[in-house]
Amino acid sequence: MSTVDWKNYTPVLLPDIKDLHKIDVYTKNGGYKALKSVLTDKKKWEGPKAVIEEVKKANIRGRGGAGFNAGLKWSFMPPADGGPRYLACNGDESEPGTFKDRKIFEYNPHVFIEGALIAAYAMEITTIYVYIRGEYKTYIDMMEKAISDAYDKGYIGKNILGSTFSVDFYVHSGAGAYICGEETSMLESLEGKRGYPRVKPPFPAQKGLWGRPTTINNIETLSHVTGVINNGADWFSSIGAPTHPGPVLYGISGHVNNPGVYELPSGVPILDLIEVAGGMRNGKILKAIIPGGSSTPVLRADQLDGITMDSDSLRTVGSMLGTAGMVVMDEDTDMVDVLWRIAHFYHHESCGQCTPCREGTGWLEKILLKIKNGDGEVRDLDLLLDLTTQMEGRTICALADAAAWPVRFTINRFRDEFEARCKKKSHAVA
Amino acid sequence: MAYEFTKEDLQEIETIKAKYPEVMPATLPALWVAQRRFGHVEPEVQRLVAETLGLPEAHVHGVANFYTQYYKEKKGKHVLDVCTCLSCQLCGGYDILHHLEEKLGIKAGETTEDGTFTLNQVECLGACGYAPMLQVTNDKYVNHLTKEKADELVEKLKNGDELEYEQIKMPQHKNI
Numbered sequence: 001m002s003t004v005d006w007k008n009y010t011p012v013l014l015p016d017i018k019d020l021h022k023i024d025v026y027t028k029n030g031g032y033k034a035l036k037s038v039l040t041d042k043k044k045w046e047g048p049k050a051v052i053e054e055v056k057k058a059n060i061r062g063r064g065g066a067g068f069n070a071g072l073k074w075s076f077m078p079p080a081d082g083g084p085r086y087l088a089c090n091g092d093e094s095e096p097g098t099f100k101d102r103k104i105f106e107y108n109p110h111v112f113i114e115g116a117l118i119a120a121y122a123m124e125i126t127t128i129y130v131y132i133r134g135e136y137k138t139y140i141d142m143m144e145k146a147i148s149d150a151y152d153k154g155y156i157g158k159n160i161l162g163s164t165f166s167v168d169f170y171v172h173s174g175a176g177a178y179i180c181g182e183e184t185s186m187l188e189s190l191e192g193k194r195g196y197p198r199v200k201p202p203f204p205a206q207k208g209l210w211g212r213p214t215t216i217n218n219i220e221t222l223s224h225v226t227g228v229i230n231n232g233a234d235w236f237s238s239i240g241a242p243t244h245p246g247p248v249l250y251g252i253s254g255h256v257n258n259p260g261v262y263e264l265p266s267g268v269p270i271l272d273l274i275e276v277a278g279g280m281r282n283g284k285i286l287k288a289i290i291p292g293g294s295s296t297p298v299l300r301a302d303q304l305d306g307i308t309m310d311s312d313s314l315r316t317v318g319s320m321l322g323t324a325g326m327v328v329m330d331e332d333t334d335m336v337d338v339l340w341r342i343a344h345f346y347h348h349e350s351c352g353q354c355t356p357c358r359e360g361t362g363w364l365e366k367i368l369l370k371i372k373n374g375d376g377e378v379r380d381l382d383l384l385l386d387l388t389t390q391m392e393g394r395t396i397c398a399l400a401d402a403a404a405w406p407v408r409f410t411i412n413r414f415r416d417e418f419e420a421r422c423k424k425k426s427h428a429v430a
Numbered sequence: 431m432a433y434e435f436t437k438e439d440l441q442e443i444e445t446i447k448a449k450y451p452e453v454m455p456a457t458l459p460a461l462w463v464a465q466r467r468f469g470h471v472e473p474e475v476q477r478l479v480a481e482t483l484g485l486p487e488a489h490v491h492g493v494a495n496f497y498t499q500y501y502k503e504k505k506g507k508h509v510l511d512v513c514t515c516l517s518c519q520l521c522g523g524y525d526i527l528h529h530l531e532e533k534l535g536i537k538a539g540e541t542t543e544d545g546t547f548t549l550n551q552v553e554c555l556g557a558c559g560y561a562p563m564l565q566v567t568n569d570k571y572v573n574h575l576t577k578e579k580a581d582e583l584v585e586k587l588k589n590g591d592e593l594e595y596e597q598i599k600m601p602q603h604k605n606i
């Protein structure tokens with residue numbers, strides 16, 4: 001197995017440059033060069049399709065959690081017919097354990113704006129919306145300022161940099177709802193409605209915002225586009241794990257000494273990543289990790305040897321990269337408490353549209369609370385597992401799956417701990 | 431009391447409407463304008479938003495109720511939203527919540543008698559690396575909480591002090 005050389009990596013999304021969020025500093029450091037290139041260098045870029053091909057070749061796998069090739073997604077847009085077409089940038093970032101896109105809003109908003117503008121050019125899009133969760137009020141204000149500066153400098157608006165390409169760019173604030181991170185729910189929310197996910201098909205590329213062709217990409221995904229245009233697809237795909245290439249913003253939280261967001265290549269060994277974040281807090285022993293947001297299956301410490309942060313490696317131990325928001329848990333962690341809290345989250349955030357999810361998430365939480373309080377029985381564990389099979393794949397969106405997976409995998413991987421909690425009660429009664 | 435938007439509010443709502451091809455998408459931003467003006471979006475305020483946008487009241491009501499950040503009833507002057515979700519739970523979010531319950535003499539979900547503080551327990555706020563943390567009245571984040579820091583925050587808010595934006599320095603892997 002080849003190892004990823006992460007120790008000599010220099011960050012590109014979050015480089016150590018003072019005041020990079022200011023447009024003048026950004027342009028002084030090579031900013032908006034990629035946009036200029038695709039709009040004016042006709043020898044290099046024979047139109048929008050050439051840009052899509054380059055991005056497709058780079059294999060930027062969606063950083064919002066699904067891991068789908070961004071360029072391939074762009075190619076699903078139907079041919080332009082003169083009507084409006086939309087790009088909806090997903091900055092809802094609400095999966096517990098995930099806090100990376102806010103770093104782009106704060107430290108390097110223009111790398112994202114530039115990437116989104118290139119995406120808009122490639123797909124012949126007429127309006128861009130960036131949807132940011134309402135709780136990020138500070139970052140919403142920062143993005144408003146960055147977009148307004150880019151309008152003033154002529155990077156957004158009519159006939160950008162003297163070309164025939166024109167596009168508008170707006171911020172849309174959410175107001176507190178995890179489900180709006182689901183792409184079709186986000187479209188509903190942008191249209192001013194309750195965030196109920198839509199049935200697919202039709203897919204957003206066919207019928208998205210106001211029934212028009214729409215592409216939805218994560219903030220980090222779009223930010224990588226700028227680097228791909230500047231340095232080429234081969235540069236991007238040579239970084240990190242070959243099948244899931246490029247830089248990744250790892251958000252590390254939980255029981256480590258220096259939690260935070262770290263930009264490194266994909267495919268960093270999980271145990272190294274814990275060291276990057278300062279190692280275990282208070283000299284404790286590692287018990288488990290959740291690799292990429294609360295819905296990705298938990299892994300025991302003994303499963304982590306040689307496992308790296310990319311989809312292929314994580315699949316071999318039955319988990320996923322998700323959003324690369326890794327939650328680290330030490331030996332004192334009570335897995336029953338943790339699972340109950342995750343179940344509480346999904347119950348709270350279920351939009352209520354589909355019965356298996358609305359009712360199922362409630363039952364998961366209720367039974368787990370009973371076990372947590374010491375009133376559970378071993379057969380409750382099998383009831384929980386049975387419930388998960390009645391939720392998965394039976395709803396409009398993946399929230400039910402996201403609620404079911406942690407229950408299934410945490411019980412399976414820590415069965416002893418759950419059984420011990422259930423048996424405690426029966427002994428006490430006896 | 432009859433609620434009314436100021437001229438500036440109405441202008442802001444017109445600017446918002448221009449961002450979209452239809453009026454309905456202005457529902458969420460207009461509710462934000464209303465909440466910033468009146469401190470809540472009680473049914474009377476929802477009616478005002480509906481009338482201003484020319485949309486059915488039932489639609490605005492449905493939207494206001496779907497999203498947790500809109501206050502459907504009057505809240506305290508300062509709303510403390512304490513995160514207790516996954517990473518905050520692991521790092522002592524519940525200890526902070528219970529400490530504030532004791533300090534303010536109220537339970538999560540309640541408002542102090544003098545109307546100064548509302549205390550809530552909320553879901554993930556996207557600050558997992560800076561746990562435990564809370565958000566003050568849909569605005570500033572207060573990170574890396576300890577009981578002492580929570581006490582100081584309560585005093586600051588009581589005194590009417592402005593909260594500073596807590597910038598978090600990027601960890602750079604090469605420094606390690």
